[in-house]
Amino acid sequence: MIYVYAAMLLHKAGKKVSVEAVKGVLTAAGVAADEARVKALVASLEGVNIDEAIEKASVVAVPAAASAHPAEKGAEKKEEKKDTEDKKKSEEQAAAGLGALFG
DSSP states (O other): OOOHHHHHHHHHTTTTHHHHHHHHHHHHOOOEEEEEEEEEEHHTTTTTHHHHHHHHHHHHHHHHHTOOHHHHHHHHHHHHHHHHHHHHHHHHHHHHHHHHOOO
């Protein structure tokens, strides 16, 4: 993920995303750059409109976050409570099974 952040930083600064530039950002951050990862990142970003990709990602993320309703959050808490109860029962059953082993 840090490689992607380095590319985004370069893009935001108006610099060309190149192997040397990405390695420079990573080195400045104190990260040992993996040559293969850097090359793969730069190759995968070639021909990609980064601004457009960021915009599309932002548009998709906003509606997903806005769709959570308070009623759904209450249902999630009930499911968590049920999961906890199921886990306790499972642990109790496992302990009972172990008791049978030792008479």
